[in-house]
Amino acid sequence: MGDLKTYKDSVGNATVSLPTISPSAYGNQSFYTPESHYQSIIDVAFFLNKYYLWVVFAIGFPGNLSTIITIVRMRSLGSFTLYVVVLAVMDNLAISLKLLFYQIFENKVNMGTSGCRTFHFFGNFMVSYANWVLVIMAVERLLAVKYPLKIQKLMNCRRSIVALSIVGSVIAGIYLPILWTAYYNETHQACDFDNSSPRLLSFLQWANVSMSAFIPFSVLTVCNLLIVRVIRESFRVRNALRSMQPAVGLKHKSSFYKYDISVQRQVTIMLFTTTLVFVLLMFPLCAFKVADTHWKVEALSNEYAAKYLVYQLSYILCDSTHAINFYLYFLSARKFRNHFLAMSSCATPTRATSV
Template identity: 30%
Template sequence: MSNSTQQALVTDIYGNITSSMEVTTLVYPQEYHRLNAVINILNRYYIWVIFAFGCPGNVMSICVIAGMSKRRLTTSFFSVAVLAVVDNLTIIMKMVENQSRSHKIISFDETGCQFLFFLGLTCAAFANWILIMISAERFTAVAFPMKVALIWSLRRAVGIIVCVFVFLGLVHSHIFASVTHYENYTCTVKKRFHQYIHPYWYFTSATVYAFIPATCLIVFNVLIIVLLRRSSATRRHMLSESDASNVEARRQDRQVTIMLVTVAVTFLILTIPRCVCVIAYHSMCTGNADLMCTTRRQLFDTLTTQIADTNHAINFYMYVLTGRRFREYFLKLFKCRQMLYMKVSSSNTHMSELPLTESRI
């Protein structure tokens, strides 16, 4: 095999590959180049798919929740609205980081890189912890339906959300010491901190982003499903003896529970591969000397990262598919907007057809 000049690879705090310097190495098989091409395509373009589907969907979630909560803002709807806002912030931060790494926008200085990484990682983890809060609230609603309003007041929910954000901010505060900006490959970790990325910070970040949320969601949602199955007969009997308003309220509460449990289960399906990758990362290859194995590992790492990031883009579509009340209000809102647009268009057309002297009156 002949020699060629190739860039050495450095993994940044996001798990992305960036180049640091040029080294002389051997020419590797076509599989190596194909795998790197796939990695580059995923890192460069998949964020646009997430952005195209996620941002409009999250905005629509906020609009629908705002309309459904005109009479009374429940803790569940408040958490869903906050989740939509945080998901959109996460997508925007990932988009900015991706474009900065691709040199398509002006590069940041060191302070800009630090704030970009801090806000991006904190918001990504924060969205998953909001799901924990939603599942905990739904578990309380199923297990203690008469006490849920006392246990989960709106003020308490706001306090919990603020405390969780502060906690996650402290976890990721090391970024202000470890992240910098290099002219050749934008934002990345300072060289003296490379030895701490995978053993400590990488695993810590993965723990607060995936391991803890996944574990909590598994526990809460298994309990919710078991309680719903056990109480189905009792619930039907209670509904038959209740007045119409209580029947409708209980049905709506059950629909909200099913909708949010579906979102949590989807999160688990998309996040568990990421957990597996983090756990098995160092055992996949004996060392960095086997570049083919390292490249395959990096492909698996990139795929699981992108799949997990999809969580920030699909919640609205899960609400529409599983929440009848949410879907009905969304269609009602869409039809109202469409009718208003048609009415305005018809009025403008009518005015344009009037004689000039009549239209001036």
């Protein structure tokens, strides 16, 4: 890897340029000296960037595909399972498009201005939309644990589709400027953005970071805290009611009640696990973006190389959120696990459930 190489990350990531050196003239010679470990750290960062998407794809694509097949074969589809399917589809599309863009860029294929605009628009849209589907799931689950008797009336598949459509339309509208600002730079053989409107470019940069990272991270953190709080309060109320509840008159409903409580508990655990892991994996990127403006480093210094490596690691963790949901579902949701294992062994599940 050359010291002066300019590098652009794949779709969904910000553009990163390694420092361009302005040589100091000493007679007829140009002179610059990287610090001792600069090149080795930079090489590690480039190596990770070159191969990590293949690992994410190898783990995530079959996992998300398994999620889609398992949920569809459950037959009992509700709003929550609809979200799970949409999330798996968007995760696979985000991973595939990002990997395809990276390969086109790496092989210096001339995709033209239309190709740059298409890849950047849909790449950023899919990454952000997948994260916002998770936000919608968390908000609905918070309403479900807060108002368990009203959630069936508040949310159904039709209203879930409307919510998904509204959120998708808003995200698409935010990214629309990409369609007239992105272009193919023949000189650098890469996608670039028109600098004639600095304010618009600044808006796109902050909108991308906010829609894909900051806002989902913040909302999911708050939702998880509120869900834990509501569940603790509901346990106290339920225990108090159970001690006063007569043992007669509810026997014919007890099995259904216990079954419904079991399903709702598994749905909550499944979502809480997924959103908690998302928050943990997204935190390094959010922290880096906040610290970036205050973390000043000198070109060709070890600290600059370390900063770039931290940046790369934060995006690896961020992109891995599109690859691990199936494995979290499998570990946290017994009904989902049983359906997948039954499907894998060609057996017939004993009971169709929503999760």
